[in-house]
Structure formats: C-alpha cells, structure tokens
Amino acid sequence: MKQSLIPQRSHVTKEPIPVIVYGLGAIGIGAVKLALQKSYIKIVGAVDVDPSKQGKDLGDVIGGDRLGVTVQPNIQAALAVAPAKVVLHTTTSFMELVEPQLVELINAGLHVVSSTEELSYPHLQSPAIAERLDRLAIDKGVSVLGIGVNPGFLMDLLPLTLTGVCQSVESVEVVRVVDTAKRRVQLQKKTGANLSEAEFRGLMDTGRMGHIGLVESVALIADGLGWPLERIDDEVEPVLAKELTTSEFFQVEAGRVVGLNQVATGWSNGKPRIVLRLHMSLRAENPCDRIRIEGTPPIYLEQPDGVAGDHATVAILINSVHRIVEAKNGLLSPHDLPIPVCRS
Amino acid sequence: MKQSLIPQRSHVTKEPIPVIVYGLGAIGIGAVKLALQKSYIKIVGAVDVDPSKQGKDLGDVIGGDRLGVTVQPNIQAALAVAPAKVVLHTTTSFMELVEPQLVELINAGLHVVSSTEELSYPHLQSPAIAERLDRLAIDKGVSVLGIGVNPGFLMDLLPLTLTGVCQSVESVEVVRVVDTAKRRVQLQKKTGANLSEAEFRGLMDTGRMGHIGLVESVALIADGLGWPLERIDDEVEPVLAKELTTSEFFQVEAGRVVGLNQVATGWSNGKPRIVLRLHMSLRAENPCDRIRIEGTPPIYLEQPDGVAGDHATVAILINSVHRIVEAKNGLLSPHDLPIPVCRS
Numbered sequence: 001m002k003q004s005l006i007p008q009r010s011h012v013t014k015e016p017i018p019v020i021v022y023g024l025g026a027i028g029i030g031a032v033k034l035a036l037q038k039s040y041i042k043i044v045g046a047v048d049v050d051p052s053k054q055g056k057d058l059g060d061v062i063g064g065d066r067l068g069v070t071v072q073p074n075i076q077a078a079l080a081v082a083p084a085k086v087v088l089h090t091t092t093s094f095m096e097l098v099e100p101q102l103v104e105l106i107n108a109g110l111h112v113v114s115s116t117e118e119l120s121y122p123h124l125q126s127p128a129i130a131e132r133l134d135r136l137a138i139d140k141g142v143s144v145l146g147i148g149v150n151p152g153f154l155m156d157l158l159p160l161t162l163t164g165v166c167q168s169v170e171s172v173e174v175v176r177v178v179d180t181a182k183r184r185v186q187l188q189k190k191t192g193a194n195l196s197e198a199e200f201r202g203l204m205d206t207g208r209m210g211h212i213g214l215v216e217s218v219a220l221i222a223d224g225l226g227w228p229l230e231r232i233d234d235e236v237e238p239v240l241a242k243e244l245t246t247s248e249f250f251q252v253e254a255g256r257v258v259g260l261n262q263v264a265t266g267w268s269n270g271k272p273r274i275v276l277r278l279h280m281s282l283r284a285e286n287p288c289d290r291i292r293i294e295g296t297p298p299i300y301l302e303q304p305d306g307v308a309g310d311h312a313t314v315a316i317l318i319n320s321v322h323r324i325v326e327a328k329n330g331l332l333s334p335h336d337l338p339i340p341v342c343r344s
Numbered sequence: 345m346k347q348s349l350i351p352q353r354s355h356v357t358k359e360p361i362p363v364i365v366y367g368l369g370a371i372g373i374g375a376v377k378l379a380l381q382k383s384y385i386k387i388v389g390a391v392d393v394d395p396s397k398q399g400k401d402l403g404d405v406i407g408g409d410r411l412g413v414t415v416q417p418n419i420q421a422a423l424a425v426a427p428a429k430v431v432l433h434t435t436t437s438f439m440e441l442v443e444p445q446l447v448e449l450i451n452a453g454l455h456v457v458s459s460t461e462e463l464s465y466p467h468l469q470s471p472a473i474a475e476r477l478d479r480l481a482i483d484k485g486v487s488v489l490g491i492g493v494n495p496g497f498l499m500d501l502l503p504l505t506l507t508g509v510c511q512s513v514e515s516v517e518v519v520r521v522v523d524t525a526k527r528r529v530q531l532q533k534k535t536g537a538n539l540s541e542a543e544f545r546g547l548m549d550t551g552r553m554g555h556i557g558l559v560e561s562v563a564l565i566a567d568g569l570g571w572p573l574e575r576i577d578d579e580v581e582p583v584l585a586k587e588l589t590t591s592e593f594f595q596v597e598a599g600r601v602v603g604l605n606q607v608a609t610g611w612s613n614g615k616p617r618i619v620l621r622l623h624m625s626l627r628a629e630n631p632c633d634r635i636r637i638e639g640t641p642p643i644y645l646e647q648p649d650g651v652a653g654d655h656a657t658v659a660i661l662i663n664s665v666h667r668i669v670e671a672k673n674g675l676l677s678p679h680d681l682p683i684p685v686c687r688s
Contacts, residue, residue, distance in 0.1 A: 009467055009567055009677075034511050123353050149509050161505050163686035164663050165493050165656035167378050223353055226687040295686070296659075297652040301645060308641040312509035315640075319508050328670075333353075338680055342507035342639070343570040 017321055020045035020078050022105070023090040024053055024071065026184070027115050029062045030314035031088050036067075040343060041321055045078035046071045075108055086321050089114035093212045095126035099133070102144060106136050111324045112144045113317055117213035119146025120156070121333055124219040124232075134331035143327040147320050147334050149312035150176065151213030151220065155276050157334045159291045160224040162299045169295040171273045172221055177306065178280040179287045180259055181247035184310060191280045192238060192257040193250045200238040200257045210236040210262050211278055218266040218274050224335045229274075231267040236260055239281040247282050258282040316340055361665055364389035364422050366449070367434040368397055368415065370528065371459050373406045374658035375432050380408075384687060385665055389422035390415045419452055430665050433458035437556045439470035443477070446488060450480050455668045456488040457661055461557035463490025464500070465677055468563040468576075478675035487671040491664050491678050493656035494520065495557030495564065499620050501678045503635045504568040506643045513639040515617045516565055521650065522624040523631045524603055525591035528654060535624045536582060536601040537594045544582040544601045554580040554606050555622055562610040562618050568679045573618075575611040580604055583625040591626050602626040660684055 019041050021028050028048075035041045046058045048071050059067040072078040075087070087110045091098060095118045105112050122130040137144050146152065155174045163169050180188045192200045192209060203209040215234050222229045239259045245252045252258050259281020266274035287306040293299040319340035327337045363385050365372050372392075379385045390402045392415055403411040416422040419431070431454045435442060439462045449456050466474040481488050490496065499518045507513050524532045536544045536553060547553040559578050566573045583603045589596045596602050603625020610618035631650040637643040663684035671681045 037512070153509055157508075157683075158505070160685045161502070161683045164501075164684040165497055165651060165660050166686045167655055167659040167662070168381070168688075169686050224685045297655045299647065299651060300649065301647045303643065303645045305644065307509055307643060311511055311641045315511040316509050318511070326672075335685060336682055338682055339501075339505045340508040341504050341568045341679060342510045342513050344512075 016040055016042035017086055017325055018042050018044040018082065018084045019086045019088060019321060020047065020075070020084040020110070021088045022047045022075065022101070024048040024050070024061055025090060027314060027317070028088070028090040030310070031090060031317050032058060032062050033064070034314055034318045038318060038343070041318070043067065043069060044082040044084050045069060047073070047075055047078050049073070075104055079108060084110060086111045086113060086324055088317055088321070089116070090317070091116070093117040095119065095122050095129050099129050102133055103136065106133070106140050106142055106144065109140055109142060111142045113320045113324050114144070114146045115148050115313060115317055116146050117148065117151055118216060120148065120151040120213060121216040121220040121223065122146065122331065124216055130331055138330045141329055143324050143329050143332055145320060145324055145327070145332045145334070145337065147316055147340070149307065149309050149316055151217045152334050153312070153316055154289055154307055155214070155278070156217040156220040159293065160221055160335050161339070162291060162293055162301065163225065163295070166293060166295040166297065166299065169225060169293060171271070171275070171294045173275045173277070173292045175277045175288070175290040176279070177284050177287050178309070179282070179284040180280050181282045185249045187280070188247060188249055188282065191259040193247070193259065193282055194252045195257040197238055197240060197257060204236055210234070210260065211280070214262055214264040214276055214278060217276055218264045220333055220335065221274050222266050222268070223333065227268045227273065229266045229268050230270070233265040233267070234262070236262045239279070245282050250282065252282060259284065315342065319343070360384055360386035361430055361669055362386050362388040362426065362428045363430045363432060363665060364391065364419070364428040364454070365432045366391045366419065366445070368392040368394070368405055369434060370530070371658060371661070372432070372434040374654070375434060375661050376402060376406050377408070378658055378662045382662060382687070385662070387411065387413060388426035388428050389413060391417070391419055391422050393417070419448055423452060428454060430455045430457060430668055432661055432665070433460070434661070435460070437461040439463065439466050439473050443473050446477055447480065450477070450484050450486055450488065453484055453486060455486045457664045457668050458488070458490045459492050459657060459661055460490050461492065461495055462560060464492065464495040464557060465560040465564040465567065466490065466675070468560055474675055482674045485673055487668050487673050487676055489664060489668055489671070489676045489678070489681065491660055491684070493651065493653050493660055495561045496678050497656070497660055498633055498651055499558070499622070500561040500564040503637065504565055504679050505683070506635060506637055506645065507569065507639070510637060510639040510641065510643065513569060513637055515615070515619070515638045517619045517621070517636045519621045519632070519634040520623070521628050521631050522653070523626070523628040524624050525626045529593045531624070532591060532593055532626065535603045537591070537603065537626055538596045539601040541582055541584060541601060548580055554578070554604065555624065558606055558608040558620055558622060561620055562608045564677055564679070565618050566610050566612070567677065571612045571617065573610045573612050574614070577609040577611070578606070580606045583623070589626050594626065596626060603628065659686065663687070
C-alpha cells in the first residue's frame with residue numbers, strides 16, 4: 001500500500017505556549033536552549049536569585065544570541081513584562097525549600113513543570129506540603145508536575161508503562177548502572193568521588209549522600225499500581241576504587257570512594273515487591289538500564305548503554321510543557337498525564 | 345531510611361466501574377476472566393451476536409462459575425438489565441464494520457475501550473468515519489479508545505514513550521520477531537502457515553494477508569511526534585520453510601509458507617524516518633522486541649524474549665478501563681491518555 005496523502009489530526013498547539021524559566025542553573029540553561037528549538041514554546045521571561053544574572057539579557061546568560069528577555073529577580077517582575085502560561089521551575093531538590101516558590105507561582109495562575117526531585121512524589125516525605133499545594137493548585141485552576149529522567153522516568157514511569165500490558169504484577173525490579181566519569185563533575189562529587197570511606201559514611205549519617213528521588217520512585221510505582229506499602233528501605237553503600245581510577249576531574253587512589261550503590265525497596269504484604277538498584281561510580285562497568293517485571297506476562301527489558309541523564313532531564317521537562325496545559329488541575333505525578341512525547 | 349507508614353494518594357476508584365463486554369470471542373472471554381480479578385471493575389452485562397451464546401449465563405460462556413449476568417443480543421437489552429459506564433468492545437479489526445456498533449454504544453452514553461486494530465489510529469484509513477465518531481463522542485460526553493498490544497503499545501506507544509526523554513528525534517525503528525508456534529492457531533493461520541507461496545501472494549493481492557495495524561502504528565507515532573508524513577509504504581513478503589517445520593497445528597514442508605515479513609515505512613521530508621519491521625513465523629529464531637531511536641540522546645532498548653501477545657492485549661484493554669472514565673471526551677488514540685498501568 002502506498003498513500004500519498006496522510007491524514008493527520010491537527011492537535012498540535014497552534015499558538016506557541018508562553019513560558020517563563022525560573023532558575024538558571026545547568027538544567028534551566030539547558031531548558032532555555034532546547035525551548036528555543038521548539039516551535040510550540042515561546043520563552044517570554046526568566047527569573048533567577050543570582051544578582052549577577054539579574055538585569056542581563058537571557059541570551060547572554062545562556063551564552064547565545066540576544067533574546068530580548070531580561071532576567072528578573074522574581075516572578076512578579078517577569079509577569080509585569082509579559083504574561084505566561086507555564087513556568088519551567090529548576091531550583092533545588094527538596095520540598096521544604098521549593099514550597100514558597102511553588103506557592104508564589106500557583107498564586108500567579110501559572111502551570112508548573114519542575115525538576116525538583118522530591119516533587120515527583122511529594123506525598124511520601126512531605127504529605128502536608130503536598131496536600132496544601134494540591135488544594136491551592138485546584139483552587140487557582142493550574143497544574144503542578146515534578147518530572148525528570150530519574151526520578152520521573154527511567155526507574156518509575158517507564159516500568160509503570162510496561163505494566164500496561166500485564167494482567168497482574170508480582171514484583172518490579174529496576175537496575176541502573178551509570179558511569180559517572182562520562183557525566184558532569186557535579187554528579188561525580190554528589191556520588192562521593194575521591195572521598196575516604198570514613199568521610200563518605202560521615203556524610204551518609206547526615207543524610208547528605210545518595211541519590212535524591214529513589215524512594216520517591218518506589219512510592220510512585222506503588223501509587224500507580226495501587227499497592228499500599230508497609231515500608232520503604234533505602235540503603236546506600238560506598239563503592240571503593242580497586243585500582244587508580246581517573247576521570248577528567250578526579251584521580252582516585254585504590255581504597256578511596258569512586259561512587260555509590262543505592263537500593264530502595266518497597267515492601268508490600270511482607271514481600272520486597274519493588275526493588276530499585278542504582279549504581280553510580282567512576283568507570284562503572286557495563287552502564288545499562290534493566291527492568292524486570294514478574295507477572296503475567298513477565299516483562300524483561302534492557303537498554304544496553306543506559307540513557308544519558310543530563311540531556312534526558314532537560315528533554316522531559318520541555319516535553320511536558322504541551323501536556324501540562326491540557327492536564328487536569330492539582331498536584332500531579334508523572335503517571336497522571338499522557339506521556340510527554342518529543343514534539344518538534 | 346525506614347518508614348513504617350507510607351502516605352499514599354487515595355486516587356484509586358472506590359466504587360467499581362460498571363462494564364459491559366461486547367463480543368465474546370477469545371479476546372472478549374479473556375477480558376471477562378481478567379476483569380473478574382480486578383476489584384475496580386464490575387461486569388454488569390455481556391452482548392454477543394451468536395444466538396448460541398445469547399440467553400446463557402456469562403459464566404457458562406467463559407467456562408467458569410455462574411456470574412448472574414445473561415448474554416444479551418444487543419446493547420439495549422443489556423442496559424435494560426443494568427446501567428453501565430464502559431464497554432469493552434472486541435468484535436472485528438476494521439473501521440467500516442465497527443462504525444455502526446460504535447455509534448450505537450456512543451449514543452447509549454457509554455465510554456468504549458476497543459480491540460479494533462484500525463481504531464488505534466482511524467484517522468489514517470477512515471478519516472471520515474473518525475471525524476463522525478469524534479464529533480458524536482464529544483456530543484454525547486463519552487470517550488472512545490482503540491488499543492491493544494500491537495497496534496496500541498509495543499510498536500507505537502512504547503517507542504513514543506521513550507521519546508519523552510529525547511531533545512530531538514531523527515528516526516524511530518522498531519523490530520518485532522514473533523515465533524507463531526508459541527501462539528494461538530488463529531495467528532498461525534493469519535500469517536499464512538502451510539500455504540504455498542502462490543496461495544500466499546494471491547491472498548496478498550486481495551489485501552487479506554498481513555498484520556492489521558502496522559500502518560496505523562506508523563501514523564500514530566508520526567501523530568505523537570507531530571511529523572507530517574508524505575507517504576507510508578507497507579510491504580509484505582512470505583517466509584518459506586527451509587526444512588520441515590512443525591507446530592502443534594501444522595506440519596510445513598520445505599518451500600511452503602511458515603509466516604511473513606512485513607515492513608511499514610513512514611516518509612517525512614523525503615526520508616524513511618519511521619520503520620516498523622514485523623517478522624511472524626513458525627519457529628522464528630530469537631523472538632524479541634527492539635526499539636532504536638536516533639536522536640539526542642539516542643535510545644536503544646530490547647526485550648530479549650519479546651512480549652507475549654494474547655495475554656498482553658487482554659491486559660491493556662482491562663488496564664485502560666480506569667483511564668477512559670477520567671479521559672477527555674472524543675475519539676482518542678493511546679497517547680492521548682495517561683498510561684494504562686496495571687491496577688489490582
């Protein structure tokens with residue numbers, strides 16, 4: 001069969017969606033650059049707390065051509081220049097710090113797509129904040145979403161998607177192995193590169209070591225499947241260099257830390273039914289993503305090289321913009337919306 | 345971290361959704377059996393055109409315990425016994441044949457989840473019917489969805505989902521290899537088992553050989569990505585036995601047909617940007633599903649044993665029930681709704 005005219009639905013937004021970028025760190029800058037390539041998005045404003053960025057043209061801040069958008073100190077100043085519909089929010093990982101920012105954005109009548117890791121499933125660690133934000137968002141007629149590649153996709157939304165073809169699910173296991181030497185220096189630092197084992201364990205005890213969002217991924221999967229969990233365990237162990245291990249930024253002697261192993265386990269009916277294993281270290285062997293679902297039918301899937309994180313997080317934030325404007329109101333999780341497909 | 349109380353959202357439907365099953369072939373019977381295991385679904389009615397099934401208890405028809413639901417000859421008779429919210433529609437593959445059935449269901453104010461292959465993207469081959477159904481569904485305040493494992497998931501919705509983490513997509517290629525000897529006799533027949541090559545090509549010329557839905561999968565991916573296509577090619581070739589090849593149902597001599605190779609290609613900007621390759625034959629080697637997305641970042645994923653089709657189609661139909669009742673109205677495609685996760 002050949003068809004020379006392909007009928008297609010005309011559902012793609014015709015007027016570009018006006019967007020403000022809130023937070024101009026690495027992810028925010030990446031989001032601006034990608035948004036400029038998307039015909040359905042128009043960046044109309046930018047906000048950052050850093051006085052050295054305020055008052056500058058956004059193009060200068062991202063290292064590109066002038067954009068005619070001045071970086072403002074707060075959302076009111078940005079909205080005074082141009083109205084917007086959606087905010088791309090990329091500031092910090094934690095609910096307590098972002099709550100006042102989100103309240104301000106919701107009160108301004110803006111939909112929010114955020115990279116805040118804990119916001120991917122805030123009902124777990126901050127149920128009171130989550131309830132307040134949900135009520136406020138419904139009241140103001142807007143939608144708020146936390147999403148990223150991890151949490152938000154690889155270890156939660158993707159396995160949940162695969163259960164769509166299962167009659168029943170007994171357990172979900174996801175393994176992600178990341179070679180941090182191929183990633184940004186920030187991730188190498190966050191995973192403990194070149195610390196001594198004692199230093200690593202000291203930081204662990206203060207809760208400052210480990211991937212943020214792994215327990216949220218467990219809770220998000222349980223929520224999607226409708227499984228009440230009795231308990232979530234979250235265990236982090238250092239990975240020590242067996243020999244001199246180097247990256248562009250570090251030279252780690254044998255015995256010192258090159259990264260971490262983290263396992264989050266969700267218990268249901270006395271069984272470990274959701275197990276998420278994350279290994280991130282310098283020169284980790286065989287980087288990959290693997291998903292195993294025990295059920296009817298069973299599902300096993302692997303991405304032999306794994307999915308690169310930084311490009312992917314920026315992508316899924318941008319790809320969520322056309323979904324959030326059509327979503328129901330309230331505080332949403334990634335599985336509450338249609339999938340954030342990549343549109344041109 | 346250990347948490348002994350896991351806060352969870354209470355979004356799971358509390359009252360079971362009343363469902364009528366329309367069509368009691370293999371898929372319809374499978375859907376009834378699975379629905380009986382789901383706490384959020386209540387089967388309140390059943391309809392079949394076969395007089396030998398009408399008037400019987402549904403439990404007798406599916407070979408189980410009495411269910412207290414009598415199989416009716418039409419939807420009005422079923423609704424006269426019990427009101428319903430959703431119809432699981434499993435009759436035939438083609439839009440022209442299902443249009444009058446769907447019109448009747450929509451007019452009765454029922455949401456429809458259907459296994460009709462062409463309904464996964466009816467805008468391609470039946471744009472006029474699709475437009476009529478879309479308008480009627482919006483007018484009546486209901487949602488209509490065509491979905492299955494293929495078309496509807498493995499070769500379209502799943503690759504589209506993966507583009508969610510892509511900044512840009514150049515091309516999408518999906519390969520699915522199915523060993524039909526492990527599947528139902530119907531699939532072995534449909535793929536030409538034990539035909540001569542001439543018989544196969546004769547049936548091909550009348551359009552009666554090949555997988556239904558592969559071009560719909562191409563169009564669905566293009567629609568999701570917002571790519572206008574110039575052309576879709578669809579090529580089917582017989583696969584001939586190299587030696588005596590047997591299944592539970594067939595003994596095929598060397599030189600006769602054991603299955604088929606089908607390739608559907610979507611052309612955009614003069615390039616073959618969506619290529620779907622489906623190989624289905626008796627004793628096919630290395631059954632698998634593979635997805636390759638060229639883009640930023642590139643994605644490569646494989647399911648080494650492939651996903652078994654029959655269980656999976658029944659599953660995704662049932663798993664769509666809790667989504668359709670919350671979806672927007674109209675004629676929907678699988679990527680218009682949140683993912684149909686497996687709920688208990």
